[in-house]
Amino acid sequence: MKIAVLGSGIIGTATAWWLLQAGHEVVVIDRQSGPAQEASRANGCQISVSHSEPWANPQAPLQLLKWLFQKNAPLSFRPRFDLRLWLWGLAFLRECLPGRQAPNIQAMVRLAEYSRRTLQAMRADLGIEYNHLERGILTFYRDAGEFETSQKAAGLMRNFGVDRRIVSTDEIMQIEPALIPARSFIVGGDYTAEDETGDVYLFTTALAERARRAGAEFRFSTRVSRLLTEGGRIQGVELIDPEGLYQTLTADAYVAALGSDTLRLVAPLGVPCNVYPAKGYSATFDIVDSDAAPTVSLTDSAHKVVYTRIGKQIRMAGTAELSGYSRALNTIRCDNMLAQARDLFPNALDFATVRFWSGLRPSTPSNVPLIGRTRISNLYMNTGHGTLGWTMGAGSGRALADLISGKSPEPDFPFLG
Structure with a gap:
């Protein structure tokens, strides 16, 4: 499948990496000029x-x-x-x-x-x-x-x-x-x-580069405007490119890994996301x-x-x-x-x-992150990790890649859907 991952912090980049390992075509979208520029940029660096x-x-x-x-x-x-x-x-x-x-x-x-x-x-x-x-x-x-x-x-x-x-x-x-x-x-x-402990920024940027070499496409300085729906599915994502022009990206599945901005993206679709x-x-x-x-x-x-x-x-x-x-x-x-x-x-x-x-x-109110399929069949979320994005990032990405690929993730966790 072709999968669009929205966000390139540790959560989005790890998701993209493990989707590549599962054999999917991956494109990553981020509004910043490179990976790990927001919550993953300079946090406490604990894997706790x-x-x-x-x-x-x-x-x-x-x-x-x-x-x-x-x-x-x-x-x-x-x-x-x-x-x-x-x-x-x-x-x-x-x-x-x-x-x-x-x-x-x-x-x-x-x-x-x-x-x-x-x-x-x-x-x-x-x-x-x-x-x-x-x-x-x-x-x-x-x-x-x-x-x-x-x-x-x-x-x-x-x-x-x-x-x-x-x-x-x-x-x-x-x-x-x-x-x-x-x-x-x-x-x-x-x-x-x-x-x-370890520097999450160094790890994420290095992992993004390895994902790029493995075939993932990264589109930076590109804003996600909205998700386009029809017939109960996401039909595309509306983007604003670095020149300020609108584009539409289509894929088979979409992962919202935009951290705190995930709510603003999925709320208009009626998708619960209390982040x-x-x-x-x-x-x-x-x-x-x-x-x-x-x-x-x-x-x-x-x-x-x-x-x-x-x-x-x-x-x-x-x-x-x-x-x-x-x-x-x-x-x-x-x-x-x-x-x-x-x-x-x-x-x-x-x-x-x-x-x-x-x-x-x-x-999230419980600090338990939101990982898995939403009520829209080809839309997935990977967000809500709070202070534990670095601690949970690699495993969250791998578990969601398993879910998207039709496999049962290893950890016993209340995955969405």
């Missing part, structure tokens, strides 16, 4: 099966209420007249019910573990270099109450096979000596040795003292940020804003991230040349 847990949990509503009045809150929600945001918020509250947490974690863990195995196999087969490290992910806590509460979700993960083990403050210092200056305010943590952008931030620092900089990827639970070494740099990423589709930087958030990094690693990083970035994470 251990963080495959939803934001929605029984404790979340009270926590969000407290954060509502804090300018520097890890998650910022500002009430606004946006029907999609309110519908998303109501669904989020429903996912906070006690009975929803375990099945959501189970679904996310199964897909994340499958994706990590898939990524490892791709790395071995393709020889792609992307500054990957296999040193695990260490989460540390500053508050004893939060540390105790977090262990419920960690316990559920251990029940599903994720070795997210509790570690003492002493063990934290042994795992990552760069945290020794911060020992006084760390009360404990958990560590998953099997988790990995809303959660804007995240990152700050990239050059390392000036390698011994004082972390080599293990860290998650600061109190501030909801991560620190990952990528080559000779440290990538700090996190926070979330539910504020529409703007990618404008909030200087308060940037200054706050800079202060946090300076407090933890005052002598390790070059704070004068920090590079800030923001991206829109496509988030």
